[in-house]
Amino acid sequence: MTSALFGDDLLERPRRVVSPGAVHVPGWLRPEQQSWIADRFREWAAGPVPLRAASVRGHEMSVKTVCLGWHWQPYRYSREATDVNGARVLGFPDWLVRVGRLALAEAYGEGEQAERYTPDTALVNLYDDQARMGMHQDRDEASREPVVSLSIGDSCLFRFGNTETRSKPYEDLVLASGDLFVFGGPSRLAFHGVQKTFPGTAPPDCGIRSGRINITLRVTGIDDVSTRTAGRGTP
Numbered sequence: 001m002t003s004a005l006f007g008d009d010l011l012e013r014p015r016r017v018v019s020p021g022a023v024h025v026p027g028w029l030r031p032e033q034q035s036w037i038a039d040r041f042r043e044w045a046a047g048p049v050p051l052r053a054a055s056v057r058g059h060e061m062s063v064k065t066v067c068l069g070w071h072w073q074p075y076r077y078s079r080e081a082t083d084v085n086g087a088r089v090l091g092f093p094d095w096l097v098r099v100g101r102l103a104l105a106e107a108y109g110e111g112e113q114a115e116r117y118t119p120d121t122a123l124v125n126l127y128d129d130q131a132r133m134g135m136h137q138d139r140d141e142a143s144r145e146p147v148v149s150l151s152i153g154d155s156c157l158f159r160f161g162n163t164e165t166r167s168k169p170y171e172d173l174v175l176a177s178g179d180l181f182v183f184g185g186p187s188r189l190a191f192h193g194v195q196k197t198f199p200g201t202a203p204p205d206c207g208i209r210s211g212r213i214n215i216t217l218r219v220t221g222i223d224d225v226s227t228r229t230a231g232r233g234t235p
């Protein structure tokens with residue numbers, strides 16, 4: 001009873017700086033926010049670019065992804081999903097920019113960095129019970145602004161390592177539904193991956209019954225001016 005009232009689960013999983021610039025905030029999204037985002041996920045997955053497993057060096061990833069703003073494929077960003085169906089990806093919604101700014105303020109404190117943070121792409125991943133993600137760096141962005149990660153649904157075992165190698169030292173932590181994880185600064189290029197999910201752990205009110213959604217907000221650092229003026233005739 002009191003644990004439901006006073007959130008013992010959150011007391012047991014305190015907010016934590018995992019390494020300099022990498023901050024884990026358990027239970028940051030409220031259940032109604034999680035389930036609202038899960039509804040948006042279903043809209044995004046409906047297209048124009050469907051969820052797809054990206055191919056990395058000829059191997060399909062076990063995770064399925066849909067992108068907003070810019071489409072990611074190994075190892076670049078484009079407006080059109082040329083490796084899927086050629087359609088232009090959905091725009092990056094304003095509310096997600098706001099979420100990104102709130103996330104940075106939560107992780108690093110209020111201030112100019114949080115106010116100015118303007119993510120322009122989101123990689124939205126869906127994990128089924130077997131899916132995992134090998135150790136990698138997020139380094140296809142020209143910008144080194146932080147990555148904001150939001151998790152909804154089943155918990156997972158997340159491995160967060162160092163910037164030099166895929167191997168130790170690293171730390172394994174559980175990312176549960178509603179958790180925020182931000183990595184920037186000296187941890188921006190840390191290797192990380194998802195070892196496994198824990199099927200059946202999605203809370204009943206999170207908006208998905210099974211599986212895990214992870215959203216990473218990023219700043220591509222792509223200068224769009226060349227695209228916009230490519231038609232010439234600009235005075």
Ligand SMILES: O=C(O)CCC(=O)C(=O)O
Pocket residue numbers: 123125133138149158175192193194214216
């Ligand atoms: O699912 C996660 O928590 C991490 C996802 C990730 O590392 C990525 O999309 O690059």
Ligand SMILES: [Fe+2]
Pocket residue numbers: 136137138192
């Ligand atoms: Fe990543």
